[in-house]
Amino acid sequence: MSIHNPHDRFFRESFGRPDIARNYLEEYLPRQARRLLDLDTLVLQDGSFIDETMQEHQTDLLYQVQLATGGRAYVYFLFEHKSYPDPLVGLQLLRYMARFWQRQAKKGDELQSVIPLVIYHGEKAWRTPTEFLALLDAPEELRPYQPDFCYHLSDFSHLSDEEIRGQVWLRVSLSVLRAIFNPHLREELGELVALMFQLSEQRTGVEYIRTILYYLSGVTEKIGREDLQQALLQQGEQGKRLMKTIAQEFIQQGLQQGMEAAMRQNIMELLQLRLDVPETMFQKQLSRINNVDDLRLLVRRAATVEYAEQFAQALAALQTSEV
Numbered sequence: 001m002s003i004h005n006p007h008d009r010f011f012r013e014s015f016g017r018p019d020i021a022r023n024y025l026e027e028y029l030p031r032q033a034r035r036l037l038d039l040d041t042l043v044l045q046d047g048s049f050i051d052e053t054m055q056e057h058q059t060d061l062l063y064q065v066q067l068a069t070g071g072r073a074y075v076y077f078l079f080e081h082k083s084y085p086d087p088l089v090g091l092q093l094l095r096y097m098a099r100f101w102q103r104q105a106k107k108g109d110e111l112q113s114v115i116p117l118v119i120y121h122g123e124k125a126w127r128t129p130t131e132f133l134a135l136l137d138a139p140e141e142l143r144p145y146q147p148d149f150c151y152h153l154s155d156f157s158h159l160s161d162e163e164i165r166g167q168v169w170l171r172v173s174l175s176v177l178r179a180i181f182n183p184h185l186r187e188e189l190g191e192l193v194a195l196m197f198q199l200s201e202q203r204t205g206v207e208y209i210r211t212i213l214y215y216l217s218g219v220t221e222k223i224g225r226e227d228l229q230q231a232l233l234q235q236g237e238q239g240k241r242l243m244k245t246i247a248q249e250f251i252q253q254g255l256q257q258g259m260e261a262a263m264r265q266n267i268m269e270l271l272q273l274r275l276d277v278p279e280t281m282f283q284k285q286l287s288r289i290n291n292v293d294d295l296r297l298l299v300r301r302a303a304t305v306e307y308a309e310q311f312a313q314a315l316a317a318l319q320t321s322e323v
Contacts, residue, residue, distance in 0.1 A: 010215040014173040023170040028154050041066035073113040090132040116151040121177040126155040168198045185222040193231040263295040270302035294318050
């Protein structure tokens with residue numbers, strides 16, 4: 001399944017790394033829970049239990065870990081990147097947890113413990129209670145009959161870079177997430193890039209730096225590419241080399257996006273001229289197709305189908321193949 005939201009994509013590329021996930025658990029999971037887990041056994045799962053209706057918003061990461069006392073547990077990450085706390089996130093977690101347990105029961109497996117985690121980096125501090133029962137308007141006498149769990153919340157919205165703990169990979173990831181809503185990002189960008197470049201000597205470090213720069217350039221208007229270029233120049237020759245590489249990739253990316261936009265426009269014009277389809281009918285679905293070969297196929301379909309329903313079927317088939 002493709003993930004279109006840049007926040008979601010960056011989170012998965014960061015916390016989908018077992019070393020970052022493990023360090024996060026070491027630093028931020030409460031001690032009484034952490035000491036029960038053998039973090040040497042942490043393994044990323046496929047997460048395929050998510051509801052089809054929620055696939056567009058899939059930002060979950062599911063890890064399996066052995067218990068120190070024997071047996072298994074599952075650590076479930078849910079990334080919340082809204083600019084305000086979501087009071088219904090507990091309901092979303094319950095839905096995912098129940099879906100996971102249903103899959104275990106169907107396979108005949110013993111149901112395993114799940115530790116739900118929410119990582120938040122919005123503009124405002126998270127004030128919403130983390131207990132699921134806080135969502136329910138239930139008399140005290142009925143509460144024993146209701147679902148009762150809490151999720152572990154890490155709120156990085158108000159922390160400074162100095163207050164963020166962990167090894168450099170984790171600190172970079174969390175600092176970048178926190179920076180998105182930082183009103184002083186332009187002034188502090190140099191320090192953030194300097195922290196990022198501590199990864200440059202490590203394996204895959206440069207690739208991750210590039211991922212971060214693309215993320216920063218695409219999700220916030222607080223800084224522009226000129227600000228990123230200036231911050232890179234402060235990192236010496238290595239920063240200059242990376243800046244040139246990224247500049248070329250931005251150019252190629254722009255050409256690619258221009259080609260995709262032109263093909264989408266061609267599709268809509270063909271459908272309008274041939275089948276009198278309203279301009280906005282397939283606009284949202286087409287905006288999610290980023291593969292040039294798929295768009296070429298849709299151009300041919302738009303030029304040959306006899307009914308709008310036939311084009312809708314072709315479009316749905318492509319979207320299904322991406323899942």
